[in-house]
Amino acid sequence: MTTASATTGRRTPPLLLAAGAAVAVLALVPLAYVATYVVVIGPVELWQLLARPRIGELLRNTVTLAAACMAATAALGVALAVLVERTDLPARRLWHGLLVAPLAVPAFxxxxxxxxxxxxxxxxxxxxxxxxxxxxxxxxxPVVAMLRRLDPALEESAWSLGHSRARTLRTVVLPQLRPALxxxxxxxGLHLLAEFGALSLLRFPTFTTAIYDQYGSTFNGAAATAMAGVLVVLCLFLLLAELRLRGDRRYARVGRGAARESVPLxxxxxxxxxxxxTGAVVLLAVxxxxxxxxxxxxxxxxxxxxLADLAQALVTTVLLALxxxxxxxxxxxxxxxxAVRHRGWASTLIERSSYVANALPGIVVGLALVVASLRLVPVVYQTxxxxxxxxxxxxxxxxxxxxRAGLEQAPVGLDDVAHSLGVGPLATARRVTLPLIAPSLGAGAALVFLAISTELTAxxxxxxxxxxxxxxxxxxxxxxxxxxxxxxxxxxxxxxSIPATVLLMRTDSSTDRRGTP
Structure with a gap:
């Protein structure tokens, strides 16, 4: 069951902290690039660039589309997940595969x-x-994965107290889905802030499409950098909102729970x-x-x-994506x-830092790395x-x-038991925790593979x-x-994209419906 949590009080291993900090530094390179050029522009010119009516239009388009799509995907994703996992929908396994299939079709x-x-x-x-x-x-x-991990006894307890299915879903199930949702x-939302290809083809101007237009005409123009700064602010707003809504709660439990599936509605x-x-969604998406x-x-x-060009592009794409x-x-x-095992201000800062660049267009990230590599490590330029x-x-x-969704479900108590038996932190991670989160590692790698195989501007x-x-x-x-x-x-x-999508389905299906991966 969900329990309130506080900082674990464990001593953070220095090597772990150093590794996390190194990742955060790398992730913040584009932000440093944007911040540096915003300072160079100066407050007066920056205000002149951002006070134009066009910026207001782009801001309205970007925020409206991001908010609408986040709400729509959240509602659609949760509704379809509940339909597949908690009802007697015919051929649920087939529908699950078809509903995951859009991941194999890039947005552009x-x-x-x-x-x-x-x-x-x-x-x-x-x-x-x-x-x-x-x-x-x-x-x-992720919502399907968490539904499969939930102990059906939680829902049955609510039913025994006279709660309806709808009230149980709202008060028991949905709070457990919060991290995944x-x-x-x-x-x-982050993808929407940085999306270019699909929005360019659909002729809907946002900050990202405008940034590409600016860089295409002036390359490293002040207006483009100012708009990239606005995207950073929007990204920070999303991160703070998600952090506040997530709260400081734990979702892990020890044991398999009831050794049976939930009774379908x-x-x-x-x-x-x-x-x-459901068929209409699949028809439109695939x-x-x-x-x-x-x-x-x-x-x-x-x-x-x-054939030669196709084969060369195929091999290059697969190798880079892997x-x-x-x-x-x-x-x-x-x-x-x-973020999960050693909570505190430092770990939160490191985790939040990893999200910032995702809101920036690939061209901004690319320019930041060009500048950084030429000034700091020129040997890696164009490699x-x-x-x-x-x-x-x-x-x-x-x-x-x-x-993180997987590690949230891995009980900390198992680590404590291993430590009490004299097993060191590294051995505990390798023998206890990593096997528990292996499906999440595979799913994360598959999602990244899908994204890289379709990446364009960088x-x-x-x-x-x-x-x-x-x-x-x-x-x-x-x-x-x-x-x-x-x-x-x-x-x-x-x-x-199909093999990675199938891996996501297999990884998700391998998650035990009775509470353990």
Whole structure:
């Protein structure tokens, strides 16, 4: 059961603190870049740049879209998770796989699919629909995982006290889902702040699209840097809001709980309408992109299959995504360990620092690393090492949120038992805690792999000369309206994403429904 918690009072291992601090320093490089140039601009010019009507319009668009999509993905993700895990919906395992499938379709490929079929899909309505369909699995997956860990005895106790199913869901189940729900919604919001490809295709201007326009015309312009500063402020607001809503509560428990599944709620006459609704979500999120890709492969006048270029882009994408996923997940471990096992102002600061760069466009992160590498370590400039570092900065929140959800569920008492038996901290982590959070580590790595395989702008800026990925080749063709030429790269992007999506499903399914991973 959930219990109030305070700081553990344990002595924080110096090496763990140093590792977490090193990750935080790396993650804050883009923020330092933006802050430095904001100071160089000066308060007078900064105010002149931000006091324009255009900035007000971009702020309204960005905040409105982020708020709407966070609310929509939270509602849709929780509703679908409860429907799959707590009702007698027919073929629940099949629906679960189909509802996770949108993770295999990048947001800008989804936008390309809708725009290339219907040019009227644009503006706020188009952006809201496409982004919601692309990002709701970021909420759905962690909520499903936590529902499977809940002890059904908690709900049955509430029923025995006369609580209805609806009241039990509201007062018992939903509070337990808070870490997953807030973490998923935070990821959606941060992604929205930095989203470029889909919003550019859908012609909905936000700070990110405006920053790209500014850098495209002036490269490192003052206006672009000022707008990046606004994105940092919006990111900090999201982080503080999520931190306040999360509270200081623990969700771990020792034991498996009741050795049985929760009794599913009978849908009765609502069964088939809800099946139809779930099918409509899958059709819009997966069916439309699949149809569009097949259509352009068949009828596109620019369609071609340069096998050598496709193979080279495929291999490069997979290798970079694998390297970035491993490095980012490993970097997330000390950050999460500090935040969950050694709570305090330092650990909170380190964890919050890991989120900041995720709200910045890839081009800002890329420019920050270009400047930092040329001044501090020029040997890594235009190498794969610098590119992987950019991936770690950009997508660290995906790993942190996912791994934290798993570590929150790993009982601290097991560590204490191991220590009482004379097992050291490192051995305890390796033999006790890491096996418990292994599914979360795998899920975090899979989410990062999916993000890296579709990353565009940082890859264009930082990759070694001659390097091409599926995302960069797709964008080159689609931005020139050569939809047929873009289709093979989009199809390969989807195919590359499928194994990671299946891993997410298997990792999630391996979580014991009776309370332990």
């Amino acid at each position: 490929v989804n936008g390309y699919a809708w725009v290339s079929l219907d040019r009227s899909v644009h503006g706020f309505a188009g952006a809201f629909g496409v982004v919601t369909l692309s990002y709701y699995p970021l909420v759905y997956l 807030l973490g998923g919604a935070l990821l959606v 009978a849908l009765g006459p609502w069964r088939w309408p809800l099946v139809a609704t 069916g439309v992109p699949a149809f569009s890709l097949v259509r352009w492969l068949v009828i596109g006048t620019s369609t071609q299959f340069p 390297a970035g996923a491993v490095v980012t997940t490993l970097a997330a471990v000390p950050v999460v360990w500090l 794969a090492t610098l590119l992987v570092a950019a991936y770690a900065i950009l997508f660290l929140p995906r790993a942190v949120v996912t791994v 890859t264009l800026m930082l990759s070694p000369i001659g390097t091409s990925t599926l995302a960069t080749e797709f964008w080159s063709a689609s931005s020139e309206l050569r939809y047929g030429a873009a289709a093979p790269y989009a199809l390969l992007l989807v195919l590359v």
